[in-house]
Amino acid sequence: MASSRLSATKIGVGALIALTLSTAVATVINLQEGRAESVPTAVATSPASTDRGANETAEYAIALLGDRTAGTDNGAREKTFADLLPNHTFQVGSAEPVALASGIVIGTVTGVEPGSAYSADGGSDAGSELDFADPDALWREIVLTVSVDSALGEVSGDATVRIGLAIDGTADIDKATAGFESLGRIIAVLDGPGEFAFDPEVYSVRQGGGLVGLVAEDGSISFPYLGEKNAEFLDGLDTVTDVLTEATGPDVISKVERAGASPSQD
Amino acid sequence: MTHSSPLPTRRRVLHRRALAMLSIVAAVAAALVVFAPVTTPSAEAVFSGSNGKTGCSAVNMGHTRYPKFWYSGLTSRVASHTDYARTYIVNTSDISSSKDSSLDANTNVVMADGAYTSTCGFDWYNEVDGGTLALTTCDTVYSSGDCRQHTVRISTTYFDGATTTQARGLLCHELGHAFGLMHASSSGTCMKYGVTNPAQDWDSSEMSQINANY
Numbered sequence: 001m002a003s004s005r006l007s008a009t010k011i012g013v014g015a016l017i018a019l020t021l022s023t024a025v026a027t028v029i030n031l032q033e034g035r036a037e038s039v040p041t042a043v044a045t046s047p048a049s050t051d052r053g054a055n056e057t058a059e060y061a062i063a064l065l066g067d068r069t070a071g072t073d074n075g076a077r078e079k080t081f082a083d084l085l086p087n088h089t090f091q092v093g094s095a096e097p098v099a100l101a102s103g104i105v106i107g108t109v110t111g112v113e114p115g116s117a118y119s120a121d122g123g124s125d126a127g128s129e130l131d132f133a134d135p136d137a138l139w140r141e142i143v144l145t146v147s148v149d150s151a152l153g154e155v156s157g158d159a160t161v162r163i164g165l166a167i168d169g170t171a172d173i174d175k176a177t178a179g180f181e182s183l184g185r186i187i188a189v190l191d192g193p194g195e196f197a198f199d200p201e202v203y204s205v206r207q208g209g210g211l212v213g214l215v216a217e218d219g220s221i222s223f224p225y226l227g228e229k230n231a232e233f234l235d236g237l238d239t240v241t242d243v244l245t246e247a248t249g250p251d252v253i254s255k256v257e258r259a260g261a262s263p264s265q266d
Numbered sequence: 267m268t269h270s271s272p273l274p275t276r277r278r279v280l281h282r283r284a285l286a287m288l289s290i291v292a293a294v295a296a297a298l299v300v301f302a303p304v305t306t307p308s309a310e311a312v313f314s315g316s317n318g319k320t321g322c323s324a325v326n327m328g329h330t331r332y333p334k335f336w337y338s339g340l341t342s343r344v345a346s347h348t349d350y351a352r353t354y355i356v357n358t359s360d361i362s363s364s365k366d367s368s369l370d371a372n373t374n375v376v377m378a379d380g381a382y383t384s385t386c387g388f389d390w391y392n393e394v395d396g397g398t399l400a401l402t403t404c405d406t407v408y409s410s411g412d413c414r415q416h417t418v419r420i421s422t423t424y425f426d427g428a429t430t431t432q433a434r435g436l437l438c439h440e441l442g443h444a445f446g447l448m449h450a451s452s453s454g455t456c457m458k459y460g461v462t463n464p465a466q467d468w469d470s471s472e473m474s475q476i477n478a479n480y
Contacts, residue, residue: 067323071403071443072388073436074460075424077396092394100395118384125382138403139322139386166387170321191389208388208398228451 061179066224068210080235084189086153088252097253102192103153105161107146112180115141116198137169152247164202165209185215313475314446318411322386324404327446329412331480333374334366344379344420351437360477375444379420391424399424402443416444435464447472
């Protein structure tokens with residue numbers, strides 16, 4: 001009997017611990033589900049998103065940014081934010097060193113416009129252009145107008161910059177538009193203009209639109225798209241001030257191998 | 267038959283209490299090992315399940331354990347690595363894949379490759395910038411929410427210069443998405459995102475989810 005009571009005690013304690021830990025796991029699961037469906041996770045506790053914590057409209061747009069790479073694999077050259085600054089260039093073989101990004105803009109989203117929409121059946125690349133609201137679109141392109149407060153590279157000195165973003169064809173257009181309009185202050189790493197057929201002057205955003213980050217009131221930065229890799233990517237450039245200071249530092253030229261094959265990318 | 271104890275009565279009681287406490291500590295430790303979230307990824311973190319999602323950002327499990335693959339004009343290298351991944355990864359699970367005789371609505375996975383530049387608005391791979399290497403989309407779903415047809419796109423701009431390790435890892439990664447596997451943080455699986463020299467297989471927790479759901 002003593003043995004039975006002891007076993008019962010063990011089971012009871014084990015069950016209690018199990019229940020407690022299961023609750024903790026469930027919390028993690030809920031957060032992860034939130035990211036997948038509608039709520040950002042990795043940045044959920046960052047200062048940037050805390051400022052927007054009560055704004056479900058903004059959270060919808062943030063979740064769209066965060067979900068962008070769910071079904072992809074990626075071998076982007078840049079490993080840290082510093083790699084994208086204008087004074088950091090890369091040289092492949094004997095070619096001229098080039099900056100990976102054409103510019104960086106920090107400012108406030110003041111407007112969102114429709115761009116175009118596309119289907120891509122059967123594994124084709126660009127596929128067919130559709131009406132923006134066509135329900136068969138695989139992806140849509142929208143344009144954010146950003147009122148600039150700081151800018152680096154090609155867009156330095158511009159008062160406004162228009163940037164294009166791709167959003168999933170299944171995203172709710174109205175919610176996405178309202179969400180991006182309510183993002184407030186952002187930081188975006190730009191690739192050159194010319195990517196968008198509907199308007200060649202619109203800038204595209206590095207990493208397929210992923211590198212649109214949030215700027216909190218204290219100037220701290222977070223990229224929802226990067227999820228748990230956000231801190232690793234920022235690598236100490238945690239605020240707008242850090243970024244602008246680093247960009248005025250000495251030029252850095254990195255000699256590199258073919259992108260995706262360099263051991264340094266691991 | 268009785269045994270005389272070398273311990274005085276009070277010490278025997280303390281000894282029994284100490285043993286009981288040790289047992290409880292052991293039970294707690296065992297529970298921690300069994301239920302610790304750090305060592306056991308949740309199923310939701312590993313596997314999408316059936317979620318009705320389609321589109322560029324959708325990871326959604328397939329409908330059948332007998333999926334039919336259509337190779338849409340693949341280069342010989344992408345085709346041979348797809349064969350490898352199906353044979354040595356997919357078909358070692360409870361899934362048994364085969365090649366389809368024609369592309370139609372009943373084809374489960376369409377394999378495509380090309381020098382992609384803009385599909386889904388991604389920055390596809392080029393030698394200077396790097397970029398998106400491959401993409402798996404769910405294109406249509408059943409009313410149950412299972413994905414009816416996936417398309418896997420492989421960038422030939424990347425793949426043509428990829429090492430065998432990279433090529434195998436990439437196919438392992440994308441076919442994992444086509445069967446519902448999510449990105450992983452562990453380097454012990456090909457489902458880790460953005461790795462130069464990827465693992466060549468799904469890990470045991472991923473394999474368990476595949477086998478439990480197909």
